Amino acid sequence: MNHYDFYLTTLEKLLAQGILNKSMKILVVCGGSADKEMLLKAGFEKVTISNVDSRQVAKDYEPYDWSFQDCENLSYLDETFDFGIVHSGLHHCASPHKGLLELFRVCKKGILVFEPKDNLLVRLGVKLGFGQEYEVVAVADSDCLYGGVRNTAIPNYVYRWTERDVIQTINCYAPQGNHKFIFINALRLPWWRLKKLARRDLELWIRLLEPFLQVLSKVFPWFNNNFAFVVLKASIPEDIHPWLKQTGDKIETNREWFKANYTSVK
Known part of the structure; x- marks a missing residue:
């Protein structure tokens, strides 16, 4: 499954479950044109897309709003939006946890996050060169001008999350009640990166291993290299400790x- 198929199918699944609805006021952080495309396809009406990329032009995001925002220091008041979304952006932050908590802070109902996942299989893939420890490919793709940490030309360390990491981070920040967590695993093979490498053998190896990896991801979903997670804020006083x-x-x-x-x- 590619990045954007997973994005769209997750949105559609959450809409069908009633977790999201198309009239919600949505904030996207670390956003771009792909977010606009996916949210339009899913039918969302009230969306603000934000990033620290000063090259962005507001009219390119119409009919949605555009805002220049640092997701680690959002300018919005608490619970300004209904729901927040970030797609593969937190690992570009200097502090991914701060970015997560800022998004959580400004949203009333909850957040949806897509990020790389940490497990033993992923770490092995990084050691063998299939994955990245530092995201050099995005910087290379921009001719070494941006795409790294906080959208600079310095490649960012790829922070990978676990379910426990997400739960502990949220509960430390907001210990008043029982938040609800939903995790959706996905296997997302890095074809885009592999096609850009000077080493062509890595892409060949992944193509050979793909059937095995697909089976492994279905039998043992915790071995997947990516996931989406939803955090639904505790409703006070119903969910108070x-x-x-x-x-x-x-x-x-x-x-x-x-x-x-x-x-x-x-």
């Missing part, structure tokens, strides 16, 4: 719960 309570607009400790569970609280 029992050791907390909501009083007006304020969340505070539930002293009665602590008294019932710990002798140190009187």
